[in-house]
Structure formats: C-alpha cells, structure tokens
Amino acid sequence: MAIVTLTINGEQLSATDDETLLQIARQNNIELPTLCHLDGLSDVGACRLCLVEVEGSNKLAPACTTRPMEGMVVRTDSERLKKYRRMIVALLASEGNHQCSVCMVNNHCELQNLAYDVGLLYVRVPYLYPDKKIDASHESFIIDRNRCVLCTRCVRVCHEVEGAHVWDIAGRGIDCEIIADLNQPWGSSESCTSCGKCVLVCPTGALVKKGESVAEMEKHTEFLKYIVTARRKGEWISFEHSEE
Amino acid sequence: MMKPRVATVWLGGCSGCHMSFLDLDERLIDLADKIELVYSPIADIKEYPRDVDVVLVEGAIANVEHEEFAHIIRRNSRFVVSFGDCAVTGNVTAMRNGLDPDDVLHRAYVELADLTPRIPRDYPTIAELLKQARPLHEYIRVDAFIHGCPPTADQIWSAVSELLQGKTPALSHVFLRYG
Numbered sequence: 001m002a003i004v005t006l007t008i009n010g011e012q013l014s015a016t017d018d019e020t021l022l023q024i025a026r027q028n029n030i031e032l033p034t035l036c037h038l039d040g041l042s043d044v045g046a047c048r049l050c051l052v053e054v055e056g057s058n059k060l061a062p063a064c065t066t067r068p069m070e071g072m073v074v075r076t077d078s079e080r081l082k083k084y085r086r087m088i089v090a091l092l093a094s095e096g097n098h099q100c101s102v103c104m105v106n107n108h109c110e111l112q113n114l115a116y117d118v119g120l121l122y123v124r125v126p127y128l129y130p131d132k133k134i135d136a137s138h139e140s141f142i143i144d145r146n147r148c149v150l151c152t153r154c155v156r157v158c159h160e161v162e163g164a165h166v167w168d169i170a171g172r173g174i175d176c177e178i179i180a181d182l183n184q185p186w187g188s189s190e191s192c193t194s195c196g197k198c199v200l201v202c203p204t205g206a207l208v209k210k211g212e213s214v215a216e217m218e219k220h221t222e223f224l225k226y227i228v229t230a231r232r233k234g235e236w237i238s239f240e241h242s243e244e
Numbered sequence: 245m246m247k248p249r250v251a252t253v254w255l256g257g258c259s260g261c262h263m264s265f266l267d268l269d270e271r272l273i274d275l276a277d278k279i280e281l282v283y284s285p286i287a288d289i290k291e292y293p294r295d296v297d298v299v300l301v302e303g304a305i306a307n308v309e310h311e312e313f314a315h316i317i318r319r320n321s322r323f324v325v326s327f328g329d330c331a332v333t334g335n336v337t338a339m340r341n342g343l344d345p346d347d348v349l350h351r352a353y354v355e356l357a358d359l360t361p362r363i364p365r366d367y368p369t370i371a372e373l374l375k376q377a378r379p380l381h382e383y384i385r386v387d388a389f390i391h392g393c394p395p396t397a398d399q400i401w402s403a404v405s406e407l408l409q410g411k412t413p414a415l416s417h418v419f420l421r422y423g
Contacts, residue, residue: 097338100393101329102336116420120420122381
C-alpha cells in the first residue's frame with residue numbers, strides 16, 4: 001500500500017493505491033452515480049454509470065474498478081460523461097418493462113432515482129417491451145426478469161456473502177438473463193437457502209417478496225455492512241474458512 | 245389579447261391523468277378565465293380544431309384511431325405535451341405488448357365476460373388494436389413531457405402555468421417522477 005496523489009475535477013487529493021477511484025471520489029464528496037456497485041460486494045464494472053475520463057487515456061474508465069496512480073488526472077462531470085450516463089439509463093429503461101406505477105418498489109427504486117438524477121425526460125430509442133420469464137415458483141420470492149438491469153448484485157451477494165451461489169448469468173448480449181442453479185425454476189433450486197439477500201440488494205423490482213403490493217416494498221442493504229465488517233474482523237466464519 | 249387555445253386529448257390511457265387534471269379544483273376556475281378550451285373529453289366538441297396553442301395528450305398510441313389522431317394533433321397544434329406516463333413510456337397500456345392483440349381481446353371480452361362473451365369486432369366505430377401500444381413521441385414530435393401515473397395536480401398546474409406564459413415547462417427535479 002502506497003500513498004498516491006491524484007487530481008479529480010481539478011482538486012488535488014491523496015489516497016492509497018489499494019482504493020478505487022469510486023471510493024476516493026465518495027470519500028471526498030464527489031458524486032458519482034452507480035447501479036451495480038454496492039458497498040460490501042466486489043466490483044465488476046457492469047453498469048458503466050461511474051465511467052470517468054482519465055487524462056492521457058482515450059478510453060473511459062469505470063471508477064469502481066480503477067485504481068489511482070501517482071499524478072492521475074480524472075474528470076467525473078464532463079458534458080460527455082453526463083450525456084453517456086443519460087444514454088445508459090435510457091437504454092436500461094428501453095430494454096426492460098419498467099412500469100413504475102405498478103411496481104412493488106415504486107418510489108424506492110434505484111433505477112427510478114437514477115432516471116431523475118440524469119434528467120431522463122423521455123427515452124429516445126424505441127422501447128423493446130421484452131417478454132421475459134417471470135418465475136414465482138419460490139415460496140417467498142418472485143423474479144421478474146423484465147425489470148432486471150443485469151447489475152449482478154444478486155449473483156455476487158449469493159456467492160460472496162451467503163456462499164450459496166444460486167444465481168448466474170446465462171446467454172449473451174441482449175439475451176443475457178439471471179438463472180437459478182442449472183437454469184431451473186427458482187423454487188426447485190437445491191442450493192437456495194431462502195435467505196432473501198438477493199431480494200434486498202436488487203436495485204429494482206426484479207427481485208421482490210411475495211405478497212407485497214405496488215410501492216410497498218423498500219429495499220434495505222444495511223445488513224451487508226454488518227456481515228462484511230464482522231467477517232473482516234474474523235468474527236464471522238466465511239465461506240472460504242468453512243471449507244478449510 | 246386572444247386567450248390561448250388549449251386542448252386535452254385522451255388516447256390509450258385510463259383517464260387517470262384527466263382525473264388528476266380535474267383535481268386542480270378551484271384552480272380550474274382561474275384556468276377557465278385564462279384559456280379557451282377548444283377540445284377535451286370533458287367538453288362536448290366532436291372534432292379536433294385547427295390552431296390549437298397547447299394540447300395535453302394522455303395515453304399511449306394503442307390502436308389505429310390513436311395513430312391517425314396523433315398526426316392530426318401534430319398538424320393542428322403548436323405545442324404538444326405528452327401528458328402522463330402512458331404517453332411518455334407506454335406504461336400500463338404497453339403491458340400487453342409481449343402478447344398477441346387477439347389473445348388480449350379474447351382474455352378481456354371472452355374469458356372474463358359475464359354476459360355475451362364476444363370480441364366487439366363488427367362495429368365500424370371500434371378501432372383495431374395496433375400490435376403494440378407505444379409512446380406518443382415514437383409517432384409525432386413532442387415538445388414537452390409531464391410525467392407521473394398520474395401526474396399530480398400540482399405538477400399539472402406548474403406545467404400548465406408555465407406553458408400559458410409561453411415557456412417550455414422547466415421540469416424541476418420535484419416534477420420529474422415516473423410512476
């Protein structure tokens with residue numbers, strides 16, 4: 001671990017080189033929108049909302065998976081980045097069926113909030129209105145793939161925190177979808193412990209509890225902090241340890 | 245000075261946006277003094293007139309009549325506003341889009357019918373469903389958007405007040421809301 005000095009939006013900052021640009025930005029009250037990132041889970045750079053400009057590079061870099069380097073010059077708020085972020089949210093909206101008014105997480109939805117943050121007045125690209133599989137075979141939960149943004153938080157929380165690894169992604173490109181076990185009904189999954197962590201970390205109404213009505217469900221992700229902190233301190237037996 | 249000629253249209257929606265419009269309550273009396281209402285489902289006017297200054301369009305484009313009407317609206321109006329989530333995104337009206345329109349009609353008029361199950365096809369006044377219900381701006385140019393399902397009366401009042409002053413409503417964060 002070394003201390004590095006870098007510039008974000010013209011501000012000189014120091015950080016350690018094992019942090020990510022996203023962590024550094026947030027510690028310094030620089031706002032960056034995210035969707036796939038969740039404190040306590042690993043970062044995968046899936047949603048591309050935290051893309052930043054790094055001087056000297058002609059590619060944009062996802063802040064959540066980029067480490068700082070000495071003398072790095074980063075911009076997080078250029079007009080180009082704002083345009084791209086709006087485009088990303090518009091594409092996410094157009095690829096699914098996000099009828100907020102009849103969604104259980106209406107007004108508690110991260111995608112909805114992002115649409116407001118980026119000022120999404122309307123979606124310029126044609127809506128796809130997909131007809132994806134809805135699975136209500138689990139006794140307590142439902143997955144509606146039409147509302148899924150493929151952030152993979154459910155995949156990661158199930159693997160990294162619960163240690164069950166029920167969820168995976170199947171398919172390529174537009175056909176990508178979240179599957180349970182060997183692409184079978186969730187209710188028939190033998191690895192699912194019914195812990196509900198995936199439901200709580202899902203940023204949209206793709207994973208919901210049964211029996212809740214429109215706008216009733218609030219997601220709470222605070223539990224992750226306790227588990228992850230306890231595990232770091234060795235107070236929690238992790239998946240890796242239990243295998244030894 | 246001539247009063248602005250205002251219209252409201254109800255396409256593929258549940259009329260909830262218009263109900264919300266009526267929720268303007270006593271502000272409607274103010275509004276009635278300031279505008280000339282030239283077309284609306286709450287006024288008995290048969291044909292969409294020419295020279296409309298501002299029109300609020302509720303609902304998605306769901307059938308052939310809506311599609312035809314959308315083009316008339318555009319031709320005859322200066323400022324077209326998508327009014328509510330169905331006009332802006334398709335919303336609930338578009339939930340049938342993954343299904344075949346015939347299956348949808350069968351479900352509604354045959355399977356769920358209490359009396360005389362029959363798809364109302366043989367009447368010239370009933371328009372054919374389009375394959376999908378889609379947002380207004382996919383058919384015509386739209387000048388402003390009022391979000392919400394339905395938009396709140398305050399939201400409508402704010403937007404309409406600005407429109408009547410000749411401004412494009414600056415949709416502040418408070419008024420950008422889906423659902």
